[in-house]
Every structure is written in C-alpha cells, then in structure tokens.
Amino acid sequence: MFRPLELFIGLRYTRAKRRNQFISFISTVSIVCIAISVIALITVMSVMNGFDYQMRSRILGAVSQATITSVDGPIRDVPRALQVAQANPHVLGAAPFVESEAMLIGQRSAGVRVRGIDPAQEPKVVDIGQHMIEGSLADLRPGDWNIVLGRDLAMQLGVGVGDRVTMAVQELRATPMGGIPRMRSFHVTGTFQLGMEQFDSGLALVNMRDAEKLNDLNGPTGIRLRLDDLFSARPVARELADQLGQYYGVRTWMDENANLFHALSMEKLVMFIILSLIVLVAVINLISMLMMLVTDKQADIAILRTLGATPRSIMGTFMVQGLLVGFVGIGFGVGFGALLSWKLPGIIKWIEHTFHVTFLSPDVYYISEVPSRLDWQDVGWTALLTFVFALLATLYPAWRASRTQPAQALRYE
Template sequence: MFRPLSVFIGLRYTAAKRRNHFISFISLVSMLGLILGVMVLITVLSVMNGFDRELRERILGMVPHAVVESPEGMEDWRDVARVAESNPMVTGVAPFSRAEGMLTGRGEVQGALINGVDPEHEPDVSIIQKHMNNGSLSDLQAGEFGIILGEALARRLGIRMGDRVTVVLPEASVSPAGVLPRMKRFTLVGTFSVGAELDSSYTLVHYKDAGKLLRLGDKAQGVRIQVEELFQAPRVANQIAQSLPGGYRTMNWTQTHGNLFQAIQMEKTMIGLLLMFIVAVAAFNIVSALVMVVTDKKADIAILRTMGMTPAGIMAVFIIQGGVIGVGGTLIGTGLGVLLALNISSVIEWIESVLSMQFLSADVYFISYLPSELQLNDVLIVGGAGLAMSLLATIYPAWRASRVQPAEALRYE
C-alpha cells in the first residue's frame, strides 16, 4: 500500500466521486476561483509594470536624470562635463539652458518649457532623436533661431514646418518705448512625439540661441547628466558637485518627477492588495468545501480512528485533500497568468479587431497599446501568497475532523 497512509487516503478522497454532488461543485468553484484570482493578479501587476516602464522610458528619457547648474551660467561647461564623465555611473553629458515662457502663433497662445540643447550631445542624454516626426536635432543651428516643438503643442498653435512662432519670456526689458516683455521670433524646424504631457509643453532650441534670449551669451546654464542606474542619480550628482569648486548646485529627477513614480508605485501596491483579497476569498472557499467533506465523511473518520489512526493522521488526510485543491489552483493560475501577461498586448489587439474599437486611443493616452512587463518577484509573491492562504484554509476543517468522536459518529450508522 502507498505510504504514508494519510497521503494515500487524502489523494483518494480528492479523486473519488462523492455521493453529494454539491460538495464536488463547491470544490470545483474553489479551485476555479483560485485560478482566476491568481491569473488576474499576475496579469494586472504585469500591465502596471508595463505602464511604469513606458512612463519611465518616455518621461525620464526626456527630462534630466540629474543636472549640475550655475545661476550665472557656465562658460566652462566642457570642464564640468569632463568631471562628470569621469564618474563610472555616468553614461552621457550635455549642456542645457531652460526657461518658462509662452509661445504665440496664428493668434494662439500656449505656455511652454524652452530647453536650450546642443544637437551634437543631446542624443547622449535624451531619446528625442528617436521620436522625431519631422526634421532632426541637427536642424538646430546656432544663430538661426530654429525651434522644435512637441506635436501636440504645434497642433494647438496651428503652425507647420517653416512657420514662425514667437517666444515670450515673463521677464521685462526696458526700452525707449517703455517696459516690454522679452520676446524673440523662431522658425519651426521639427516636431516630435513621445507621449504623456511633454508633447504639449516641451520645446527645444539651440543652447546658444537660448543664451541670447536669456542674456547669457554663449554660456550654458548647466550640464545635464544621464546615469546608468536611475535611483543612483542623487548620489552621483552630489559626488560630481563635490568634485567641483563652489557655486554649483544640483538637481535630480526624484525632485522634479519623483512624486509621479511614487504615486504609480503606491497605486500598484494598493491594487495588488485589493486583488489579493480575491485570491483570499477563493482560498477560504476551501474551508466551506472541506467542512462539508468532513461532515460527509464522519463515518469513515470514525472507522479510521477505531483502526488506530491518530488525530494528527486524520488532520493530515484533510490537509492533503484541501492542499491538492489549493496547490493545483495556484499552480494552474500562475501558469495561465504568466502566459496571459506575456501575450496581453496581442490578446487586446485581437479583441479590438473583433469589436472594431480601440481601447487606448493615441489621441487621449500617451500609448495606443497595452504594455506588459512580467517580473519574477510578482510571480513568486502572488504564487507564494496563494499557496500559503490555501494551505492555511485547510487547518480548521482538518482540526474539526480530528475532533470527531467515533462513538458519536457511528451511533446511527
């Protein structure tokens, strides 16, 4: 006979056809609920990881990981760049200048962030070149006052390639005609589209043209730094600043966009906890199924007890039986969840083609597809939690079974 005896009886009870079909139905529902809960949780967490990745690559691919800047501007920005490049964590360095202002064109006015860049070094620290719809970074030539706009911003202003747009800064200039805002006419030489809010507020000009607009001459305001590991940006920026003489200040992405990514992480955590309750409900359905099994098998339990099986052995029988449901449901759910997470984009595309509709419109969202990034930690946490809860749910019914008194159970048999 198969040993140990508790495992043999537990597996036999699981596979045997029951007189009470309702108990079989409850057991099946418990397993299906566990499969569905684990599968959905892994898929949703993978989709949220995908959105987080897209935001990180698109937004932090455009905004600086870290900057070292000077209020008076940098004539020696190349010296600062050499110091920054000596840090092993730095992957790219480029000069920059920036200002907040307004753009006017064809009677429309829009607020914008004006960024002065060096077309030669900007691809080292930005993904902008990969997302150009029209023109190129090389079209920004010093002295020609060309400008590159986000696609949404150009559309709101109603301007096209070659049109003129006026940049207005909030700083006033004193002239014989009185106090006038500082302004300069630029020519649209390119447009880009990276998604999110950057397309409606981000502009690029040559840093020397920006220096003339900001009265810095040929100086740059600072040096933009790209680092290999995002979360090392604050430490790397501080190390570079300490290697330079006084008068420089640093800023990093955690100060400018940290709240956005903290909100995404908190949202992922909260949704994960809420969906984990679905797994918990499905797991604890095993309790009701096993309680009914124990009630149905009281006579069998009494016979086993009279034959010498210990209460611990009786507990093991029903823990094995409930564990098969829980472990089986969790493993199947994990497998299906991994499979769905890896193919969710294709599944959504197929559903969109069948229904002739688009769930994510590029005009509304920064992407037109459902991203997914499966992470091993998520799979292990969800699978482990499902197994733990399903096994925990077997303890009470198994304890009830071990407390059955043979004389009471066999009295009316």
C-alpha cells in the same frame, strides 16, 4: 520508502468514488475559482507594470536621469563639471543645456518651457530625436534661430514647419521707454511627439547658443546626464554633489517626478490588495469543500482514531487535501496568468480589429495601446499569498476533523 500516512490518505481522498462525486465537483470548482483569481491578479499587475514602464520610458525620453545645476545662475566651470560627471563610471553621457520660461506667439500664443540644446550632444542623454515627426534636431544650428516644437504645441499656436513664431523671454531689455521683454523671431524647422501631454504641448527646443544670447547668459544653466541604471540616480547624485562642491546641486528624475511615480506605486499596491480579496473569496469555496469532506468521512476518521491515529495525524490528512487543491489552482493560475500577460497586447489588438472597438483612444490617453509587462516578483508574491490563504482555509476544517469522537461517529454505522 518514505510515505507519511497523512499524505497517503489525503491523496487517496482526492480520488473521488461513486458516492462522493459531488465533493469532487466542489473540489474542481475550488481549483477553477483559485486559478481564475490568480490569473486576474497576475494579469492586472502586469498591465499596471506595463503602464508604469511606459510612463517612465516616455518621461525619461524628454528629461534626463540626473541634472547638474548651479545654485546662483549658469554653470561656473562647464569643462570641469563635464569632466567630473563623465569620470563617474555610472554616467553614460552628459550634455549641457539652457532652460527658461517664455511666451511663444504664432497665430495664437502659449506659455512654454524653452530648452536650448547642443544637437550633437543631446542624443547622449535623451531620445527626443527618435520621436521627430518632421525635421531634425540637426537643423538647430547656432545663429540660424530655428526652433523645434511639440506636436500639440504647434497645433495650439496654429503653426507648422516653415512658419515663424515670436519668442518673448522674461529677461528685460533696457530702452528709453523702460524695460521690455526680449523678443526674437524663430523659424519652425521640426515637430516631435513623445506621447506625454506635458512635453508635446509645453516644450520647445532651440540651439543652446541662441538661447544663451536671447536670455543674456554667459553659459549653460545645467548639465543633463544619462546613467547606466535608472535606480542608482540618487546615490550617483550624492556622489557628484560631493565632488563638485557647494556651488552645485544635482537633481534626479525621481525628484522631478516623485509625485507621479509615488501615485503609480500606491495605485498598484491598492489594486493588489483589492484583487487579493478576490483570491480570498475563491478560497472560501475550499473551506466549504473540506467541511463537506469531513462530514462525509466521519466513519473513516473514527476508524483511524481507533487504530491509533492521533488528532494531529487526522488534522494533517485533511490539510493535505486542501493544500493539494490550492497547489493545483495556483499552478494553473500562474501558468495561464503568465501566458495571458505575455500575449495580452496582441489579444487586445485582435479584439479591436475584429470588433472595431478602441479601448484607449489616442485622442484621450497618453498611451493608446494596452501595455503588459510580466514581473516574476509579482507572480511569486501572488502565488505565495494564495498559498497562505489556502493554508489558512484548511486549518478550521482539519481541526474539526481532529475533534471527531470515534464512539459518536460509529454509533449509527
């Protein structure tokens, strides 16, 4: 049976005898420290993945994954553009829209982004309809001059469902008194809440035909698309831009929110590096344990050397001991870390309910619950990094053991 000498002796050293219980205790402490550091790293990465996922899903609930626009005003040939977009196998839905900046006046005033939509087509590309607090997108019928507001925007204007607001757009209307902004009264028929401040306090929805009339346009200003894969947006955008020609442009959700998601990715990377230092500190205990073990086993090392063991064999024996501690710590850390990441939202809710505390106040934060999303790729990188640290930690003590001189070690035995 294949059983290398280094592995046999290294595993035997892990079984503590009565005279080296302290070394066994240090080994246990090393395992616990490595496990705790791995648990912390996996849990924090999972929470950051959860926040990233929540931000993406909430932003993409209001913005399209790709948008076709014209370089010189409204879309020239809407049927053709829709046909080209829907012919792409990665496009699941397409809906035209009109977007402009305007001033809304209720009891108070606020500058907003006004989006004219087709209520029948809009659910194909975004899910604002699923976040309605009052009313429905179906109330935005052409010619009725109805409007749906973000919840925070409605509070800022001091209006509610059933009230009226006045909209002033940038398009000027010629009068004997000169050019004045176009204005129109709208009836508030609903409110929505996406959980993102930039939309809840700065977005208003009207019917697309009403928006075209108010802005004196002869067609939609863009076509919003939903794709089968978020991360294929840029290749699909390039393909559609080539097919549509030079008078069209295609933007993606990555382009419109590049700074935000770049900041989230950078924050996750920085946190991974910082928490990796905790793993490094935990591995230092492993170095101390191995150095004590080498000192305790001087006589054993000398006897092995006299029996013909090579320095490389001695070095391998103590590396087995250190790597075993590392493997056990990584195993416990990955197991408990994955379990904690999976159950963390429920644990946080139990703590908040039991001790009557709130970790993320909905009045302050966009996300009021601590999210957690376990990514096995992060788990793999964490386990690999910890293993590398454990491997490096074994090198110096094992090298010191291989340098032991038999005559000096046995002089006082």
